[in-house]
Amino acid sequence: MLKNIGKNMNSFKKNLLKKRYNAERRFQWYGKIAIGLALSFLAVFMFQIFSKGYSAFQKTWIVTEVHYDKELLLIDAESPSKDDLENADYYDVAYKAMTSLDPGLPEEEDRQLIQMVSYKYEAEVKDLLLKNPDYLGKIVPIKLTASDDVDQVHKGNYPRDIPEENRRVNDYQLQIYDMLNERGDILSEFNISFFTSPDSREAELAGIASSFMGTVFSILVCLAFSFPVAVLAAIYLEEFAPKNKFTDFIEVNINNLAAVPSIVFGLLGLGVLLAVFNLPRSTPLVGGITLSLMTLPTIIIAARASLKAVPPSIREAALAMGASNMQTTMHHTVPLSMPGTLSGTIIGLAQALGETAPLILIGMVAFVNTIPGTPVDPAASLPVQIYIWSESAERGFVEKVSACIMVLLAFLILMNLAAQIVRHKFEKKWS
């Protein structure tokens, strides 16, 4: 008959057992609370970003009518060529397109209407005619980019109840806005230019194209520099180097390197790449090399770990077949370690992707309003773009900051996903 079970259990044993169960239950609760806290922080963070940023993906347009008057355009030719259209004077035509919204307005007050669209409205008027030369002489409707203030009013981000002198949109402009809105002449469409335009001082025109390309080029340069060096270093250290004090010393230092604050690498980039080698500043080339210093130890550590994870039996099998060390490594160990190495590389690159401090030091914080075509053109990067915009006073940049964070997060999630896929899909299963 079993002692200490059910009715036979004495009270001391009962208490002890109860305590053990309670301890376990408590422990599980602590864990659940910790996870709950972490998730709620994440939820608040995400909610903040999404609620602020989603409106940046909408762009507000003001629809008006433009009369492509040959006289005002100063075009003399009967059938004007492309060059004639290119060189025509659009100032008056564009100006009239806006002032026609309220013909009763005295001339000296016209600026109030012009301020409702972006300063590029003249270029937009010109582009429409260049695309449709047959509009010449006709009155056609045109979409003009609304100024960031009107944009914010339309998105409901701009409070109307503060005194007029503290508002960037005055009562008259609000009246015009309301009139246009009632007519359906305020359009809200997907903001393509956010992805295709470079940075701008004007929030309604600013886009992430230059910083996105800057990030892509930086990451590519970083990959090109760090991956080969790191993989070769890892293979040599793991497969060929003798195990002695010196290689131990190197190993310790690689681990230390991984813990060095990134700003220190930025200073190194500034002091060596820019000052000594005179590489072009503010470029993804310098940024990428600086970042590769950071990712190098991460990749070496990942590559060594995955080389170590290749079972010794595979090496023995190859060696026993008469393969040389080099053949064993290149035919078997390295291919088998590649999934781990690659996913480590992607994780390292994802870290570099979010790095801001070293890029600021090497000048990638500069205002760049061109889209870089090569790694040696000046560019910003996504995290630096967030930093730049977050310092801007205009209300329109608030949503841009959040939107840019969303793009960066999407980029990061994609890369981490890629790392997961590489790891799980290509990893060999051992018998």
Added chain:
Amino acid sequence: MSKIKAENVNVYYGSKQALFDVSIDIAEKEVTALIGPSGCGKSTFLRCLNRMNDVIEICRVEGSIKMDNLELNSRKLDVVRLRENVGMVFQKPNPFPKTIYENVAYGPTIHGIAQSKEEMDQIVETSLKKAALWNEVKDRLDEIGTGLSGGQQQRLCIARAISVSPEVILMDEPCSALDPIATAQIEELIDDLKKEVTIVIVTHSMSQAARVSQKTGFFHLGKLIEFGPTDKIFKNPENQQTQDYITGRFG
């Protein structure tokens, strides 16, 4: 005919001595079994025969091991050429995580044995046939070798070892990870192979040593205690320790 002649072999792992003055004559085209309790040095000795101890940095081998009058324990020896002639099968089946075909073709490829694709196909087929695996895998040569059953994997490893036509095959407890049916197949295979190659097998199973080998050596604490014809070792050993071990009194 003696194929391998070891004289006064001493092996050290750092300062710890693992083999003491082992001298043994391994005859050609016979199966020589090495038995003894765990840690007695039989695997260490086996690994001296294809210089696999080179992989272990702290391992040092002294003494003379001659194969057909070629000194194996010499710095000048090309281990790649040696291992082409001395194949090895390990305790745990360790096929490459590649296709069955690639597993068998690996040796001939790196040693440049086959001149053409047809010749390689021929080598793969013959090796798999000799390893009694051909009928089971001939329709799926492009499947991954690690997907086979344990016994099939071990036969694949044997096919891989014989693909370069070695003169000697070393087997380090080749059946310890296998079930009795797979073990019987491997033993049958060993019996066939000994017509062409010299086999040295380390085994924990005394019945296996008795079944497959012609000569048996008994190791204990790094020393070769007794070596002789298998019949004699099992029926009428000279040494008391051998007697105790094979009757199961220790080890």
